[in-house]
Amino acid sequence: xxxxxxxxxxxxxxxxxxxxxxxxxxVVRTPVWFVEENGVLFVRTTNGSGKVKxxxxxxxxxxxxxEVYGQPVGEWVAGWAELRSTAExxxxxxxxxxxxxxxxRQFESQSxxxxxxxxxxxxFLG
Numbered sequence: 001x002x003x004x005x006x007x008x009x010x011x012x013x014x015x016x017x018x019x020x021x022x023x024x025x026x027v028v029r030t031p032v033w034f035v036e037e038n039g040v041l042f043v044r045t046t047n048g049s050g051k052v053k054x055x056x057x058x059x060x061x062x063x064x065x066x067e068v069y070g071q072p073v074g075e076w077v078a079g080w081a082e083l084r085s086t087a088e089x090x091x092x093x094x095x096x097x098x099x100x101x102x103x104x105r106q107f108e109s110q111s112x113x114x115x116x117x118x119x120x121x122x123x124f125l126g
Contacts, residue, residue, distance in 0.1 A: 013074075017064050018031075018063055020061055021060060022054060031066050031068060040123065040124060044118050046116045046118055055121055060081075062079070077125050082121070
């Protein structure tokens with residue numbers, strides 16, 4: 001039996017292209033790191049990022065696995081997004097650490113020097 005879950009295409013992928021929407025309705029696509037836990041995709045970003053602002057205004061999103069610069073390698077899937085608590089962001093950080101390792105540690109070190117604070121976006125498909 002073939003698994004038809006929209007999550008299957010994200011297995012063993014490093015990036016997803018996150019499509020969010022401006023107040024004007026214009027589409028913004030951003031390739032990002034992600035992890036999956038219990039059928040939910042999670043993206044980390046800085047608190048004041050455009051992604052956070054757009055999700056606050058409109059939780060509707062679409063995602064697709066992609067190459068590092070955003071070239072899709074699968075099919076777009078519609079869903080909705082929610083911002084998560086600081087406690088959940090801290091807990092999920094370990095999953096990002098496990099998946100991205102040294103490159104994540106280097107990125108975090110630079111971010112810490114800049115005083116950046118991160119939040120997590122949960123993405124529910126379907």
